[in-house]
Amino acid sequence: MSGLLPTLGICLAIQAVFFAFAATLRTDKVTDLSYGLTFVIIAIVLLLQGDPTGAPQLAVTLMVALWGVRLAGYLFFRIFQMGRDKRFDGVRENFLRFFRFWFFQGVAVWVIMLPVIVWFRNPGPWNLLMTAGVMVWAAGFVIETVADAQKFAAKRQPGGESRWMDTGLWRFSRHPNYFARRIP
Numbered sequence: 001m002s003g004l005l006p007t008l009g010i011c012l013a014i015q016a017v018f019f020a021f022a023a024t025l026r027t028d029k030v031t032d033l034s035y036g037l038t039f040v041i042i043a044i045v046l047l048l049q050g051d052p053t054g055a056p057q058l059a060v061t062l063m064v065a066l067w068g069v070r071l072a073g074y075l076f077f078r079i080f081q082m083g084r085d086k087r088f089d090g091v092r093e094n095f096l097r098f099f100r101f102w103f104f105q106g107v108a109v110w111v112i113m114l115p116v117i118v119w120f121r122n123p124g125p126w127n128l129l130m131t132a133g134v135m136v137w138a139a140g141f142v143i144e145t146v147a148d149a150q151k152f153a154a155k156r157q158p159g160g161e162s163r164w165m166d167t168g169l170w171r172f173s174r175h176p177n178y179f180a181r182r183i184p
Contacts, residue, residue, distance in 0.1 A: 007042055007117050008110045014038045015106035023098055028088040029079050031105070036072025038109045040065045046120040056123045056130055063137050064116060070141070074148055081156075143169060 018034035021027075043064035047057055079085055091097045110117075150168035154160050165171075 004114075004117060007045070007113065008107070010042060010045060011038055011110040011113075012103065012106040014041060015102045015109075019099060019102035022092070022102070023095060026092050028085040028092055029076075031085065031088070031102075032075030032079065033072050034102075035105055035109065036068045036070075036075065038106070039068035039113060040072075042109070042113050043068070043116065046117065050120055050123065054123060055126050057120070059126075059130065059134060060116060060119065060123075063134070063141075064113075067137075067141060067144075070145060074145075074152075078152060147172075 015034060015038065018030050022030055043061045047061040050057055052058070088098075088101075091101060147168070147170040151165050151170045154163070154165050154167065154170075
């Protein structure tokens, strides 16, 4: 099951289930929930297909699961606070456009998970590089959590929805690709 095509199939199947619900109700409330949970499900499937007692396997699964649950939970809470996701205005009403989004969301999860999928094929023992990886993951997890909380709080202030967020930790992490360039 740790092969590439079966995991792609799982990603697309999960998105199809959530899409059926979302398209029927013409809602975008479960879009980001399905995104985060798909990472979690793939990681658990990969763990169960291999050695579920190995420390490296458990660590990678736990990191993916914690990140996916945090992301899904935060985004699910956020969408219920906002009421709707403006990105889907004019999309959720068009079956094919809405379907295309969900299809490519499933593909995106799979592509993002490719390093984990490939790693699970031959995980190897715990080593110093894994320890460093856990430390980098932990820092990223904290940064993402704090930055999201800061942005959410700022956007909920009067007039915050229309203001560009450029304060707090979000200032540095708003575009992950530029994170290192934004540090003074």
